[in-house]
Structures are given as C-alpha cells and as structure tokens.
Amino acid sequence: MKKYGLNELRKMYLEFFESKNHLIMNSFPLVPRNDKSVLLINAGMTPLKPYFTGQEVPPRKRVTTCQKCIRTGDIENVGKTQRHGTFFEMLGNFSFGDYFKEEAIEWAWEFVTKVLELPEDRLYVSIYLEDDEAEKIWHEKIGLPKERIIRLGKEDNFWEHGVGPCGPCSEIHYDRGEEYGCGSPDCKVGCDCDRFMEFWNLVFTQFEKTEDGKYVPLEFPNIDTGMGLERLALLMQDVESIFDVDTIQALLQKVCEMADVKYKEDKNKDISIRLITDHIRSVSFMISDGILPSNEGRGYVLRRLLRRAARHGKLLGIEDKFLAKLCETVIEVSKDAYPELQEKKDYITKIITVEEDRFNETIDQGLGILKNYIQKLKDEGKKELSGENAFRLYDTYGFPIDLTIEILEESNLTVDEDGFNQEMEKQKTRAREARSESNYMGSEETVYNKLDAFLESKFVGYNDLISVSPITAITDEENVVEQLQKGNKGTIFVTETPFYATSGGQVADLGYITTDTGKFQVEDVVKIIGNKIGHIGVVVEGNIKVNQDATLVVDEANRKATAKNHSATHLLQKALRNVLGSHVEQAGSHVTHDKLRFDFTHFQPLTEEEIRKVEDEVNSKIMEGLNIETTEMSIDEAKKLGAMALFGEKYGSKVRVVNMGDYSIELCGGTHLSNSSEAGTFKIISETGVAAGVRRIEALTSNNAINYYKQLESLVKDFSKLLKVEPSMLAKKAEQLLEENKKINREIEKLKAKLSKDAAKDLLDNVVDIKGIKLLTANIEDQDVNGLRNLGDSLKQKLGEGVIVLTTSKGSKVNLVVMATDEAIKKGAHAGNLIREVAKVVGGGGGGRPNMAQAGGKNPDKINEALEKAKDVLETQIK
Structure with missing residues (x-):
C-alpha cells in the first residue's frame, strides 16, 4: 500500500x-x-x-x-x-x-x-x-x-x-x-x-x-x-x-524542539505536546477567518484554546512566548491549500502574541487569587475550595480546573468538582439560551423561505439609477401575496434592480418603485439567500401587483453621499496600515449617507499624532484626485494585484476590484465615486475601543465634514464673545482662568481649615463619656469628606484619647467620618464597625480600618438619630 x-x-x-x-x-x-x-x-x-x-x-x-x-x-x-x-x-x-x-x-x-x-x-x-x-x-x-x-x-x-x-x-x-x-x-x-x-x-x-x-x-x-x-x-x-500524520507530526516535533523534550517518553508531557499541536492548528485557522479572542461566543472558544495551549507550554517548561512562532509551522504545511494563512500571517501572529501576553498577565493574577483562597481556607480550617471560586478562577483568569486541583493538592486541599461542573453547566445553558431559535438546518425561518428557490434578482445599479423590470414576487410581513394596497408594508422582488442592498457595511439605497397603478416607497433593501434582492417599504399610492412592469428610481443624492463615505473607508484602511502597520485589518464597517464607521484590528488607542497622520494622508489622497476604477476579474488575478479582501468573506471565481489610483486596491461589491476628489474632505470625529484588539473610527466627508467645521467655528466664536478675547487668545485665556480658579480654591481650603480649627474649640463641649471613653459627635454644615477628615484630625489632637463621629450633608447626600485613637481601640472601639451601623440609620453603608472609616448615606433627616446611634454602638464595643 x-x-x-x-x-x-x-x-x-x-x-x-x-x-x-x-x-x-x-x-x-x-x-x-x-x-x-x-x-x-x-x-x-x-x-x-x-x-x-x-x-x-x-x-x-x-x-x-x-x-x-x-x-x-x-x-x-x-x-x-x-x-x-x-x-x-x-x-x-x-x-x-x-x-x-x-x-x-x-x-x-x-x-x-x-x-x-x-x-x-x-x-x-x-x-x-x-x-x-x-x-x-x-x-x-x-x-x-x-x-x-x-x-x-x-x-x-x-x-x-x-x-x-x-x-x-x-x-x-x-x-x-x-x-x-x-x-x-x-x-x-x-x-x-x-x-x-x-x-x-x-x-x-x-x-x-x-x-x-x-x-x-x-x-x-x-x-x-x-x-x-x-x-x-x-x-x-x-x-x-x-498526531503521527506527516503534516501534524512536523508541527508536533516543532513543539518538542521548543520545549526540549521527546515525544512518547513521558505520559504527562505527551498530553501537553498533543494538546498544543492540536490547539495551535485551530487557533491559526480561526484567526485567519477573522475570529478574535473575546469572552463570549466563538471568540471565547478561540481564547480558551489559545490559553490552554499557552498553559501547557508552561507545563513543558517553555518560559517565553512560543505560540506565534509555532503558528508559522501551521502556515507552512497548510498554505498551499489555504492561502489565506500566508496572506494573513502578520495579522495571525500579532493576535496570538497579544493574547499570549494577556494570558501571562492573567495567569499571574490568578495565582495570586488562588493563594488568597488557600490562605483563607487554612484560616477557616477548611479543606475544600468551593466550585464557585474554582469556576471564577477558570472563567476570569483562564485557570483550568486541573491546574487548580494540582496547586491545591500541594497544600493538602481539594476542590468541589461537582460544584465546578454545575457552574460550567450553567454557563453552557446561558450560551445555548443566547442563541436564536432556528429551524432544523439552523437558518432563521422568515416569510422569504416561502419564495421559489429559483427566483433570482440582478443588481444593475453601478452605473444606472433608474431601470424598468417586471415584479416577480411580493410578500407582506407574513405571506407571499399577489398585491399590496396603499398603507400596506411589504417586500417587492424584481428581475433587475438599480437599488443597492445592504451588504459589505454599506447601507441600502432609498427611492421609489412605481407602476401604472401605484407607488411604493423603498425604505430598505436586503439580500435574501439564493441571490434574491428584496425591496422593503410601504405603498404610498394606489396598489402594486405581481407581474406588473415597475420603474425603479434610486435617490441620487443619498447614493452619492453614501458613495463618498464608502470610498473614504478604502482610503482610511490604507492610511491606517501605512501609519500603524500591516496587522491592521477591517473588522467591520457601517457606511451611510451622513457618516462612516470603520472597525479595525489594533491593540491600543491611537495617539493624537497617529490620528493626525491618518487624517492628513486620507485628505492628501482626496486632493490628489485619484481615479477610482472598478474591474471584474478572477480571484487569482485580484490577488496578484495585491487586492485586500474582507475577513471571512467567501468570494466566487469572479470578483469586483476597486482600484484607487493604485494607492488602495480592494475586493468590494459596494458603490463608489469615480474620483477621490469628489469626497471633498475627510474628518475623524472619534476613535474608541469596541472589543479586545478592535478599535473604531468615526469620520465625516464632504458637506457633513464642512458642517462639522462650521459648528466648531460657531462654538469658538461663542466662547470668544463670552470671554471677551480674540479666537487666537482662547487657549491662553483658558489657562489664565484655570490658574485663577486654582488660586481661589486654595484660599477657600485655607479658610475652611481655619474655620475647622475654630469650630473644634466649640465642638469639645459636645464630648460625652461612654464607659470611660470620650465620644465626640457633631454634624458640620458646608463641608466635604476631606473637610471632615481634616477637622477630625484637629479634634483628635485636642481630645486626647477617644472616638470622634462627624457628619455633613449636601442636598440628599450624607457623608460620615469616624476616628478612634489607639487607647480607645485597645478598649474595644472599632471605627469601621461603628460607622457601618451608624450609616444604616441614614440609608447608607461603608466601613474601614479600626482607627478611621468613612461612609455615605441618602437620608439627611436622620442625621441626629444616627449620632445618637453612635453612642449605643460604642457602648457595646467597649469591653
């Protein structure tokens, strides 16, 4: 054989x-x-x-x-x-x-x-x-x-x-x-x-x-x-x-080389070798298809596999990061059949490196938490860690249950494994319940499933915004129907349409469909499985019937504004890669007529300098007036051109390539400008994080960007008028006002401190004796927590030995501070425990150390009652 x-x-x-x-x-x-x-x-x-x-x-x-x-x-x-x-x-x-x-x-x-x-x-x-x-x-x-x-x-x-x-x-x-x-x-x-x-x-x-x-x-x-x-x-x-098959064996031997171990010599090490070999294959392919580590769904599966592999590397004695290097072997043995692995190599290794770094941080945190659990068990004379705590270590810190068991055994302790398994089952149940109901094949059952599978629609709207086509099918919100009357909502299907359907991040066109008997307002356009395009909307005049010839008219202004933003996203992606690095990949987008949103892979917030560079590069390409050409070609030809593809997108043998003056070349089925200059201008208005390793930029183009600048100009004028300075002097004036404000606040604090000292002399008249301990209680008006603490320190010096309870209120908010001297603590006083009981009276809570504690509440009317409560609580504390 x-x-x-x-x-x-x-x-x-x-x-x-x-x-x-x-x-x-x-x-x-x-x-x-x-x-x-x-x-x-x-x-x-x-x-x-x-x-x-x-x-x-x-x-x-x-x-x-x-x-x-x-x-x-x-x-x-x-x-x-x-x-x-x-x-x-x-x-x-x-x-x-x-x-x-x-x-x-x-x-x-x-x-x-x-x-x-x-x-x-x-x-x-x-x-x-x-x-x-x-x-x-x-x-x-x-x-x-x-x-x-x-x-x-x-x-x-x-x-x-x-x-x-x-x-x-x-x-x-x-x-x-x-x-x-x-x-x-x-x-x-x-x-x-x-x-x-x-x-x-x-x-x-x-x-x-x-x-x-x-x-x-x-x-x-x-x-x-x-x-x-x-x-x-x-x-x-x-x-x-x-694990002995040629390609997998090559990967397994790489693991052995990194760990300096031999396969089939140690049973426990063999477990780790096989697990790493398997998991790094899964991780590499998952990331190549656009899956990112997260705490839910498929991202959680990826994170779990990656962290299990990282931990077993540690068990084999691999101290340094190693998974990204190992991933290169996966790519090498599989790239011919799956070229996306080689194409995304930099990206895949970057994701793995970042996640391995995060795991190393969390595993150290987890070890610290586990040590605390062990100490607590010993202090309480217990021998078993609860399943809930074991699961928290597993879920939050990536600690597999076997590692927890192993570490506990070293201290002659065990884990409630049944309790752990119950927590695991709860999580699985939550995951199952989070998935939408579906039919036996998994796709959502909608009215569109009732349509003829051979019914198809063709998009003809790249160049033409008006077309005439027969209506092939109509649905209302529940059934396939023959017609829709005025006021009816539904979906219309035709043979050919100029309306772009929502896809690739670009929202649908708007417009109207008219026949001899009626008019239909198109509010959304969707792609239905089986190459169907559905126009969703409402009949605004007469009625619309199946088999009628229809005139379809796209709202030109809306389409043009959307195209400006879509073309800008292509320029943006290229600029981001140039400024930040080749690891940047599109992770999602949303393009409408009024703005664009672009999600991309990156692992830290952009600096002001990076944002400026990206924005400047996009604007320079707009001003260069790059010709935007779209061409259909084979996927192989597109790859030779260096065209970027969307993660996880399944492309046919023929693809549409959008080329912007050889600066940006992408596979894209969306609608675009014919020249970059038509975008006018480009302005980034926000940069935020949306998930681990994913950032989001929102930006404006053309008139929307100009309107944004106008609003900023109007604000500048208003502030200039208010502060009575020229716009160029606003920053200097703001600095001056801030400095003056700081000076005034310092003066206020000095005055408050002086008032506190003066008030301290009078407050000593409120001292009472509780079992030989001096107790001073007082409600102080117009103070904050810092003021109460300063006053408390001043009173302690004058009081000598004892306990001080101070309150203050502003609106419905109550603040409390309790202090106890060393001698009072020796006799049983505990500021933290005392304030916990007192704060309950004013509808709050808090705590602290034996010598100082603070709390908050929300019922100022009960302050006097709370101060009386302090006497009772202290009396129970004193031995």
Whole structure:
C-alpha cells in the first residue's frame, strides 16, 4: 500500500470527484453564515445546508469540498488521548437531487480501491439494518461478501436531526490489524477499539421526517458524504494516530524542539505536546477567518484554546512566548491549500502574541487569587475550595480546573468538582439560551423561505439609477401575496434592480418603485439567500401587483453621499496600515449617507499624532484626485494585484476590484465615486475601543465634514464673545482662568481649615463619656469628606484619647467620618464597625480600618438619630 502525504490525499480526492463532474468548491470560512445553530463550522455539509433545504440553488448539482472544521465537544479529552482533536479537515462529495446510492457507493469504492489501492480484504462496510437497497448494491454491484456487510441500528447508521431531511448511511471501515484490537474474540466492526476504523460515511438523505414522526420519501433525494482527511492520512501512512500524520507530526516535533523534550517518553508531557499541536492548528485557522479572542461566543472558544495551549507550554517548561512562532509551522504545511494563512500571517501572529501576553498577565493574577483562597481556607480550617471560586478562577483568569486541583493538592486541599461542573453547566445553558431559535438546518425561518428557490434578482445599479423590470414576487410581513394596497408594508422582488442592498457595511439605497397603478416607497433593501434582492417599504399610492412592469428610481443624492463615505473607508484602511502597520485589518464597517464607521484590528488607542497622520494622508489622497476604477476579474488575478479582501468573506471565481489610483486596491461589491476628489474632505470625529484588539473610527466627508467645521467655528466664536478675547487668545485665556480658579480654591481650603480649627474649640463641649471613653459627635454644615477628615484630625489632637463621629450633608447626600485613637481601640472601639451601623440609620453603608472609616448615606433627616446611634454602638464595643 503506497503512502501518501496529507496534502496529496486532499488533492487526489478533489480531483477524483472533479473527474466525476463535481464542482470543486473552496472551503468555506469557519464562521457560519445565516446559521444560528452552530458557533463554528463543524462538518463538510454544514455550510451547504441552504442547498439541501432548497433555499438556495447550488452552483452545480454535484459538488466536492475539503472543509476546515472545528469541534470542541470533547475538548477536555484533547491531548489525553491520541484520538481527540478540535481541528480537522473533512472531505466530502455531495449530490443535490442528482445521483444517489448506486453512484455514491460505486465511486467511493473506486476511490478507495483503485485510486488509494487499499487492500479489499481489509475493507468492511456497515449499513442501516433496514437498508436492503444499500446491501444489494454493496453485494451485487461491488461484489463485497455479505459477511463483510454489517447491519447496525439507528444510533450508528441513520442520520437525522429533529425534523426535516434524514436517511440511512453506510460507513466504510478498515481493518488495521490485531495489534490495534482489544483482544476480545468478539472484536468486529462497531467495536470501540482502534482495529476496525470507520473513515468514510455515506449519508443517503432520502426521507423527510415530519412532526408526527413519519418518514416521507423525498422526491429528489440527496447524497452527503464525509471523510476525515487526517484519519484517511493515518490509514494511508500506517501510523498510530493522527498526531503521527506527516503534516501534524512536523508541527508536533516543532513543539518538542521548543520545549526540549521527546515525544512518547513521558505520559504527562505527551498530553501537553498533543494538546498544543492540536490547539495551535485551530487557533491559526480561526484567526485567519477573522475570529478574535473575546469572552463570549466563538471568540471565547478561540481564547480558551489559545490559553490552554499557552498553559501547557508552561507545563513543558517553555518560559517565553512560543505560540506565534509555532503558528508559522501551521502556515507552512497548510498554505498551499489555504492561502489565506500566508496572506494573513502578520495579522495571525500579532493576535496570538497579544493574547499570549494577556494570558501571562492573567495567569499571574490568578495565582495570586488562588493563594488568597488557600490562605483563607487554612484560616477557616477548611479543606475544600468551593466550585464557585474554582469556576471564577477558570472563567476570569483562564485557570483550568486541573491546574487548580494540582496547586491545591500541594497544600493538602481539594476542590468541589461537582460544584465546578454545575457552574460550567450553567454557563453552557446561558450560551445555548443566547442563541436564536432556528429551524432544523439552523437558518432563521422568515416569510422569504416561502419564495421559489429559483427566483433570482440582478443588481444593475453601478452605473444606472433608474431601470424598468417586471415584479416577480411580493410578500407582506407574513405571506407571499399577489398585491399590496396603499398603507400596506411589504417586500417587492424584481428581475433587475438599480437599488443597492445592504451588504459589505454599506447601507441600502432609498427611492421609489412605481407602476401604472401605484407607488411604493423603498425604505430598505436586503439580500435574501439564493441571490434574491428584496425591496422593503410601504405603498404610498394606489396598489402594486405581481407581474406588473415597475420603474425603479434610486435617490441620487443619498447614493452619492453614501458613495463618498464608502470610498473614504478604502482610503482610511490604507492610511491606517501605512501609519500603524500591516496587522491592521477591517473588522467591520457601517457606511451611510451622513457618516462612516470603520472597525479595525489594533491593540491600543491611537495617539493624537497617529490620528493626525491618518487624517492628513486620507485628505492628501482626496486632493490628489485619484481615479477610482472598478474591474471584474478572477480571484487569482485580484490577488496578484495585491487586492485586500474582507475577513471571512467567501468570494466566487469572479470578483469586483476597486482600484484607487493604485494607492488602495480592494475586493468590494459596494458603490463608489469615480474620483477621490469628489469626497471633498475627510474628518475623524472619534476613535474608541469596541472589543479586545478592535478599535473604531468615526469620520465625516464632504458637506457633513464642512458642517462639522462650521459648528466648531460657531462654538469658538461663542466662547470668544463670552470671554471677551480674540479666537487666537482662547487657549491662553483658558489657562489664565484655570490658574485663577486654582488660586481661589486654595484660599477657600485655607479658610475652611481655619474655620475647622475654630469650630473644634466649640465642638469639645459636645464630648460625652461612654464607659470611660470620650465620644465626640457633631454634624458640620458646608463641608466635604476631606473637610471632615481634616477637622477630625484637629479634634483628635485636642481630645486626647477617644472616638470622634462627624457628619455633613449636601442636598440628599450624607457623608460620615469616624476616628478612634489607639487607647480607645485597645478598649474595644472599632471605627469601621461603628460607622457601618451608624450609616444604616441614614440609608447608607461603608466601613474601614479600626482607627478611621468613612461612609455615605441618602437620608439627611436622620442625621441626629444616627449620632445618637453612635453612642449605643460604642457602648457595646467597649469591653
């Protein structure tokens, strides 16, 4: 049996099915589109769901893919076994109502035995126990002996997920030999050991499962197959596990080199080596698809994987940051199949470096918190850390439970693991509840799902803002309808439209659709799955009917203003990369007629100097009058030009390239100016952070920027008039006023201090004796907390030994200060405990040290009652 590399096998599979008239489609991004049932793409068929449901017409009825996937269901076992991993590639061939069981089985057998040349006597298949048709094909067409065709039940060989399309499946298994078996005489296909390895699953989607549990045959059955590329490589290379496959082994050996350890010499170290090897693959691919570390959703999955890998690096003795360097090996072995890895290399390594730095900071914080927990347990004579605290360490500081257990064991302490697991389950429940309800295929059910899947719309509005086209469909807010009357809200579909639909960050065009019988105001335009464009709005005159010819007119002024802002975002992105570095990538945008918002990857706030440089560069390119040209070309041609693409965007074979005088070259389907000078001017009005590693700039162009400058000019004039100086002297005048204000405040503080000293003499008359301790209570008017503290210090010097309780109020706010001398503390007085009880009387709370404490309240009417309470509390404190 010839040994093939993983990259060779991928190519062989795709080319084989291409020879069977399958369209090779590139892997979809790991971020699902229009699918709320999963956080990340987890199977080859997942991104193809719209083709299976009929919501979208496939580019061809036969398709083949190698899809990158992430599964984290068994994350706690990754590293502990040689089977588990989070990242894998799934090979698949799919038929959307074209061929069925016979072809799927025959081609699978041909690929396995003729192309891969796997020995037939080692191959077995399993089928669903009621699938006589599949057995007949395997036995009579393929010639497989019946003893090597195993019937299994629904749990093993029937694919279904709730209601909807489902069907039996047939799995191909390979006998790896007795050395991989469990030793049982009953060892056979279906056994949990590693001998009979299932490596290809052929799903025959032939039924529709109804709500009442019936299985109705589909008119056009589908084929959905899946074969793990790593698992196939394992078989073809005759190695023990996926971690011994050529490309993964290269990465694993790099881990060993960095840690200066050898694989398969130490069981515990092997766990860390495997975990790092797997997780860095997942992390690299996730970041290349635009996922950023965060504390929720897929960003949380990324952060968790990255931090687990970083921690296991520490367990192996790697002291320095190492993940970004390791990521370079991932890129090297996978870049031919996934060129986006190489294209985004600087960006990926930057994200990993920043996150590893953050982890190193939080792990140190977590260790400090854990030490405090340990000390508290010892002080209280307890032996077990609560599950809640263990989970807080895990969730907030990235502390895995096994690390917490390990550190506690060193102090002969344990963890409430059941309590920890309960907290974990609560988090999973919150995550599940946070996801939107969806149908069995994960996409939202809307009125648009009722439209004919073959209905399509074409956008013709790059150059023309008016077009005439027949109305092909109308919906109201719940149903597909024949017409809309005046006042009715709904959505209109036509064959060709000049209206731009919201996408790529650019909002939709506005305007009107008119027919012989009515007029419809377009308030929004949306892209519907299956290449449909829906015009959402309301009938303002008469009625609108299906099949009428309609005149569609786009609001030209609105379109032009939006185009100015959109073209400016392209200039902005290029300027940001020039000023800040190549790690800058677009993380989102929102372009309207009145302003632009641009989110980008960067890891610290921009300085005033950086903002000025970016703004100046954009304005210089506007003034240069760069010609803006749009061209359609192949994706390969666009890449050769150096065109930037949006993260996670799936591009077809033909793309639209927007070139601004060779300064900015981007793939973009939006509407633009013909020359940069039409933007007029560019002004950044804000720069803020929106997420970890993501900054946001808001900016204006053209008349909106000019109006902004006018408003600023008006403000300057108003202040100049108010301060009676020329605009050029405003800053100097402001400095002068601030200095005068400081001087006045210093004088006020001096006067207050003098008044406090004078008042202190009179207040000593209020001293009472509580069990031999002097207590002075007083309400002081027109003071702040600082004033109370200063007065308290002055009174302490005059009082000698004792306790002082002072209050003051302003409006509905009450401030309290309590001080106790050393002698009073020795006899039991405690300022912090005393003020806690006193503050309750005025509706507040607070605390502090034995010698000084302060608090606040919100009920000034009860101040006298609070001061009386102080006497009672002190009396209980004195021994």
